[in-house]
Amino acid sequence: MNNYNSNFLFQFFLIARKFNLPSDLQFYLFNHFINASAQFIIHNWYNFISIHNTNLCYLVNKLNTNQGYDFTGSTLHYYDINDKTVQITFKICFNYIKPKISSKSWWIQIIEYAHNGFYFIDNHNDLNIKNTFFYISNIHNLFKTKRLI
Numbered sequence: 766m767n768n769y770n771s772n773f774l775f776q777f778f779l780i781a782r783k784f785n786l787p788s789d790l791q792f793y794l795f796n797h798f799i800n801a802s803a804q805f806i807i808h809n810w811y812n813f814i815s816i817h818n819t820n821l822c823y824l825v826n827k828l829n830t831n832q833g834y835d836f837t838g839s840t841l842h843y844y845d846i847n848d849k850t851v852q853i854t855f856k857i858c859f860n861y862i863k864p865k866i867s868s869k870s871w872w873i874q875i876i877e878y879a880h881n882g883f884y885f886i887d888n889h890n891d892l893n894i895k896n897t898f899f900y901i902s903n904i905h906n907l908f909k910t911k912r913l914i
Contacts, residue, residue: 774798817863824854825875833885843881846897855879855900864907876905 777798781791828851833841844851862872879901886894 814866817861818866821858821862821867822871824857828854830878831882831885833881835884841881841884842878843885844879846879846882846886846894847891849893851879851882852893852897852900855897855904859900859903862904862907867908869908872904872908876901876908 774795777794778791780786781794786794828844829848831843831845833843835841846852864872879897883889883894883898888894
């Protein structure tokens, strides 16, 4: 609880003691206050999860997934890196992603699709492609795990 809630509880118990409120009434009021505080915390946590995970997954799932073949003939799934919406989506993801509340395996697969898209571009010096690569690489770095040697 924050400082305001702690002060409120302290004052509540002082008033209840001074006016000799019945214990069942004290219990009811205390539970009502705790329930309101818990609902506030749950609401804020839900908003945090929505902003930093659910909405990002929704944006990435809206991207068109293409299929192509690498030099060995294996099938590759990829995002069209030339598409401006791919750059915008990964920029938003980079700005708002929180790895602690995100599925590492899901994001690694998405990053793999994005990296596969670099096989199918012609101009690697294009500024939009460089920016997209920057965002994808930084998201990848957020999910990398260090090996214990």
